[in-house]
Amino acid sequence: MTDDLEAPGTLRHVLSRDQLEEMRFREAVNRLRTDQGLSQGELARRMVSEGWEHFNQATISRIEKGTRPVRLGEARALARVLNTDVGYMISETESSQHLSEFWALRQEALNFKKRVDLAVRGWSDAVARLRYLLTIMDLEKIKFLLTTENQVPFEAAVAQVRRMTKLDIGEFARNAQRMHETKPEFPGDDQEN
Secondary structure (H helix, E strand, O other): OOOHHHOOOOOOOOOOHHHHHHHHHHHHHHHHHHHOOOOHHHHHHHHHHOOOOOOOHHHHHHHHHOOOOOOHHHHHHHHHHOOOOHHHHHOOOHHHHHHHHHHHHHHHHHHHHHHHHHHHHHHHHHHHHHHHHHHHOOHHHHHHHOOHHHHHHHHHHHHHHHHHHHOOHHHHHHHHHHHHHHOOOOOOOOOOO
16 A cells, blocks of 8 residues: 555655756746736746847746756846846745655655654564453462562552553553644643733
């Protein structure tokens, strides 16, 4: 069964610096064009005036959508036509920061999910072995092996294991989440101002 978080066709990597700069450039072309009240067709006409004869409205549309790469000379001409420079157009924007953070946090969540999957498997295996031991162990014989001072802690441990073996993993996770949600996030948050 394929995990929906890592289904075929999903992006599994953080964008490279080059990819981020291309995305920022496309975003800037669209934003600057719109801010200046230019249609895609008008921007294309201005590019033709700059010497880029094959530019048309569809070319601008494909550039903005990211389905057509931009050559360096075209990028410089687009920047000139939009009264800016390429450096400004590829500088980090709030949207590109959000996208970078999204990919980084997505990867972090996937890493945690893998660790949780391993922990759940380990917990389930340990609980299954404990259930089995509780059914085959003769607790009275074991008590004779223990010193008097260790019998009470052993009985408490057996009671704890019996409760644990009755827990559903979902209930276990919900309890852990509730404990996390009730903890103050920062020291002093639990005190009234």
